[in-house]
Amino acid sequence: MSTPPIHVFEPKTVIGIAEMAVSTREGDVLVTYALGSCLGIAIYDPVAKVGGLMHAMLPDSSIDPQKAALYPAMFIDSGLPQLFRAAYTLKAQKERLLVYAAGGAQIMDSQQFFNIGKRNYEAFSNLLIRNDLQIEAEQIGGLVNRTISLNISTGEVRLKVSGQPNEVTLCKS
Amino acid sequence: MQELDEHINKVKHLPPTPRILPELLSLLNKPNIDNTRVVSLIGIDPSLTANVLQLCNSAYFASSSTTCDLQEAVTRLGFQTIYRMVAAVSGAKALSAPQKGYGIDGGELWKHSVTAAVAAQLVAKRSGDDENLVFTAYLLHDIGKIILSGALENIYATLIQQTQANQQCLLEAEKKLLGVQHAEIGGRLLARWKFPPNIVAAVWFHHSPANANPHQRLASYIYVGNMIAHFMGHGYGHQAFAMKGRAESLEILDISADLLPHFMIETFEQLQVIETLFHLSG
Numbered sequence: 001m002s003t004p005p006i007h008v009f010e011p012k013t014v015i016g017i018a019e020m021a022v023s024t025r026e027g028d029v030l031v032t033y034a035l036g037s038c039l040g041i042a043i044y045d046p047v048a049k050v051g052g053l054m055h056a057m058l059p060d061s062s063i064d065p066q067k068a069a070l071y072p073a074m075f076i077d078s079g080l081p082q083l084f085r086a087a088y089t090l091k092a093q094k095e096r097l098l099v100y101a102a103g104g105a106q107i108m109d110s111q112q113f114f115n116i117g118k119r120n121y122e123a124f125s126n127l128l129i130r131n132d133l134q135i136e137a138e139q140i141g142g143l144v145n146r147t148i149s150l151n152i153s154t155g156e157v158r159l160k161v162s163g164q165p166n167e168v169t170l171c172k173s
Numbered sequence: 174m175q176e177l178d179e180h181i182n183k184v185k186h187l188p189p190t191p192r193i194l195p196e197l198l199s200l201l202n203k204p205n206i207d208n209t210r211v212v213s214l215i216g217i218d219p220s221l222t223a224n225v226l227q228l229c230n231s232a233y234f235a236s237s238s239t240t241c242d243l244q245e246a247v248t249r250l251g252f253q254t255i256y257r258m259v260a261a262v263s264g265a266k267a268l269s270a271p272q273k274g275y276g277i278d279g280g281e282l283w284k285h286s287v288t289a290a291v292a293a294q295l296v297a298k299r300s301g302d303d304e305n306l307v308f309t310a311y312l313l314h315d316i317g318k319i320i321l322s323g324a325l326e327n328i329y330a331t332l333i334q335q336t337q338a339n340q341q342c343l344l345e346a347e348k349k350l351l352g353v354q355h356a357e358i359g360g361r362l363l364a365r366w367k368f369p370p371n372i373v374a375a376v377w378f379h380h381s382p383a384n385a386n387p388h389q390r391l392a393s394y395i396y397v398g399n400m401i402a403h404f405m406g407h408g409y410g411h412q413a414f415a416m417k418g419r420a421e422s423l424e425i426l427d428i429s430a431d432l433l434p435h436f437m438i439e440t441f442e443q444l445q446v447i448e449t450l451f452h453l454s455g
Contacts, residue, residue, distance in 0.1 A: 017405065018441060034406030037414075057405065057441065058434050067438055074438070107403070108342055109418025113430045116404050116437075143336065143414035145406060162276065162413060 012149075018074035020054035022086040023152050031149035034162070035103030037117030039076065039124055040148040042100040043083060044155045045092035051152045052087045054079050058116065059123030076123040098136040099128065100157045100170060102148040106141050117141060137171040181320060181362055193217070194263060194309055195368050197256055201305055206252050212244050215259060224262040225255065256305055261287065264312035267319070274325030275318055276410035282319075286312050288407035292440040293398025300426060307394045310375040313368075314395050317359025317376075324351055329411060336415040343415040344380050356380050383421045393422040401436055 015021050015032040023030060030053040032040050044051040054073045061068035061075035073079035087097065101124060104117040112118070121140050128135065137157065139146065145162035148170070157170040193214050200206060200214075216222055222243055229246045230239040240246050247255050268286055271279040290311035297307040325332060328350055335346045347354040360377025364370075375392040378385035379399065385392035396419055403414060423430055 017444075036406035036408060037404040038406060057437060063434055064438060074441070105403075105408075105414045107400070107414045107416045107418055108340060111418055111420045113420040113423060114400050114404075114418045114433070116433065143412045145408055145413050162408075162410060164276075164411075 015053050015055050017055050018057055018071040020073040020083050022052035024050045024090045026153050028152040029149055033147045035146045037105050039103045039120045042150040042157055044098045045096045046155050047096050048091045050087050050090040050092040051150045052083045053150050054083045059119045080127055101138040102146045104140045208247055221262055225258050228258050260309050260312055272322035274322035285402055285407045289398040289402035291443045292401035293394045295439045296397055297394050310372045314376050314379050317355035320358050321355050333411050336412045342417050389425045393425040396422040
């Protein structure tokens with residue numbers, strides 16, 4: 001007699017648009033869906049087993065500081081520093097933090113009027129350079145919608161691309 | 174032209190016609206709106222009536238007491254709100270099925286349409302244009318995909334390959350592989366359903382609004398709303414971003430590209446309404 005299949009359900013914490021979360025809880029999976037031109041940014045400290053995930057919509061908070069105060073993760077420049085600080089409170093250390101990114105899709109727009117995706121990624125990479133940080137792995141741009149998840153126990157970062165049946169691993173820690 | 178009609182005729186499961194929308198929309202434009210006529214039009218369809226009342230009593234719209242009377246709902250919420258509810262309910266019915274040919278899961282086309290409709294409506298509100306017209310045109314803008322999805326199902330691998338390899342937009346790839354594209358066939362279907370010429374033109378040219386003469390403004394609202402919905406992740410399916418940038422849509426509406434992020438923020442703030450409408454498809 002064959003063994004019946006066992007389904008393993010991971011507990012998932014869904015991060016909505018303009019939201020962020022950090023976790024150190026064993027077995028937790030942080031996930032954010034349907035990035036579009038938004039940027040999904042994951043950070044992970046493999047020693048402290050602390051991770052965070054953010055779903056940022058726009059590059060620059062100066063267009064609406066009031067919204068940035070209400071929803072820091074709406075903007076790259078207001079959200080990213082908060083994401084790092086939140087991870088530090090859970091004993092993550094800057095030099096150990098691995099940084100991952102996905103999203104920033106772009107339409108076919110040679111005149112660059114509709115280039116939010118590209119501007120999100122530029123704001124993100126400029127901020128990393130200024131803070132002496134590097135990207136561990138990324139999947140950026142292109143014509144597709146993406147979902148990104150981070151497993152807090154293992155540090156594994158997975159990607160699901162809209163219209164493709166299977167998830168892919170962006171990085172195994 | 175005849176070929177396009179044959180495409181429509183070949184489809185076995187067309188969505189139920191949102192047939193009362195054109196008549197409701199024309200009532201809306203009259204100076205004295207006849208509530209009785211509105212109530213009797215909606216009342217023809219019992220499931221539509223039930224859905225409107227359900228929405229009327231939902232957390233977002235509900236006042237202190239609930240109602241199970243359509244006349245009361247119309248009086249309480251006003252015809253404008255009721256109209257959008259009817260449009261939303263009809264849209265949900267037509268658009269909720271999965272469309273495998275495009276890699277679209279159940280409910281996704283509907284979610285995209287609602288998000289984009291709300292975004293386009295916000296843009297129209299700023300310019301003082303008819304929000305209800307924009308909202309209606311928007312809900313139905315991708316209805317042509319329902320017709321083409323079946324034909325694409327067997328060749329979508331080719332479609333993806335073509336968009337990737339040639340940097341070809343989805344619309345061009347459809348035209349090349351099938352001889353028709355979804356915007357045109359959607360416009361044709363709405364004309365058959367007797368929607369007004371402005372909505373027909375706006376849907377037909379929602380990927381090339383400059384060609385929608387004399388309805389370029391309406392088509393441009395649809396184009397810009399579509400962009401905003403895609404940016405915010407409410408695009409869908411294979412190669413969702415395989416669309417051409419049409420800067421002329423901004424010129425036609427006389428808005429700057431710098432305003433797009435602000436419209437995204439406003440749309441974000443309307444997500445609660447959007448979420449309420451999503452549940453219609455369930």
